Amino acid sequence: MLIGILQCGHFPEDLQGESGDYDAMFERLLAGENFDYATYNVVDGDFPEGPEACDGWLITGSRHGAYEDHDWIPPLEDLIRAIRDAGRPLVGVCFGHQIIAQALGGKVVKFDGGWSVGAQTYQFEDGPLTLNAWHQDQVVALPDGAQVLASSEFCANAAVAYGDRIYTVQAHPEFTATEVDGLIRKRGPGVVPDALLANAADNLNAPLGSSTIAKRFAATFRGEK
Template sequence: MKIGILQTGLVPEDLVSAFGEYPQVFQDLLAEHGFDFDSYSVVRGEFPSGPEAADGWLITGSRHGVYEDHDWIPPLEELIRGAVAADRPVVGVCFGHQIIAQALGGHVEKFKGGWAIGPQDYELNGETVTVNAWHQDQVITPPEGAETVGSNAFCQHAALLYPGKAYSVQPHPEFSDAYTQALIDTRGPGLVPQDILDSAAKRLGAPLSQAKLAAQFALFFREGRIS
């Protein structure tokens, strides 16, 4: 099964040598599940020929907001709608979570409650999982037909299931503690309040549910379900 990775953001330049770009990070996350991959840097205007170019699609995170005026966002939304219509399963993470919701009629905005950084606990599909997060934007109103399957007190719609069509999560199962610490050190100061960065750094080292979410993504790609 071929998964097309739609890269919507870039790893900060000074971190690429240590951590790689996002397509490789997601390939590593899903390495045990037997997929083949193609990647498209949509943030640089590189798009597939259409939804039929892969058997399933994965949309990465990004520093951009889905509501911003970028030339590549409207065609990405069109590709998402085309994939959903063609029954090509779509998985989204962070920005990917938000752009799927927006493309299908939901509403995303900068959350008035501020930032979620570092390890966060979520009730996801009936169990507690811990995943690194890095976001201020949130899905405020899911599209019609979307089921909220993951949440916590800070993020009401942290995981959305579009049965048989798409599955998306707000946090970052692909983020290791080392990468999150690097973002705290290099990207966080001046962007995120220091007390939030300090609190996030103290939580690093908590057992993460990366493998569990990777297994959910793989199951969704193959069978259109998460359990």
């Protein structure tokens, strides 16, 4: 099964030495699922010909906002709707979670509650899961037919399903302690409040539920409920 990874940004170049870019992180997250991958750097204008180019699709995070004026965002929204209409499975993470909601009629804003960074616990239907996060933007209004699958006091729409073929999460299950530590040191200072960075640093080794989310991504790609 060929999974198309739609990269909507690049992990900071000075942190890629150990982590690689987003596509490498997702390939590690989904290791053992026997998928093949094709990467399209949509942030750089590299788009597939259409939804049939791959069997399933994954939209990554980004430093950009879904609501920002970039020439690659409208065609990405068109592609999202085309993927939905074609019945191809689609997974979205952080920015991917947000742009899918926006493309399907929801609303994304720079959240006035501030940042969420590091290990965060979300209440899923079958219990709590802790995942790494790094975001300020949030989905604040959902499209018709969306089903909330997870939430927290800080993030009401933390995981969302659109039927059986689209599954999105606000957190970054592909981030390990390595990625979060790098962001804390290299990207957080002067941007994220010091107290939040300190708390994230203190919880770098918190047990994570990333493998559970990886299984849910794989099930979505395979059309398994």
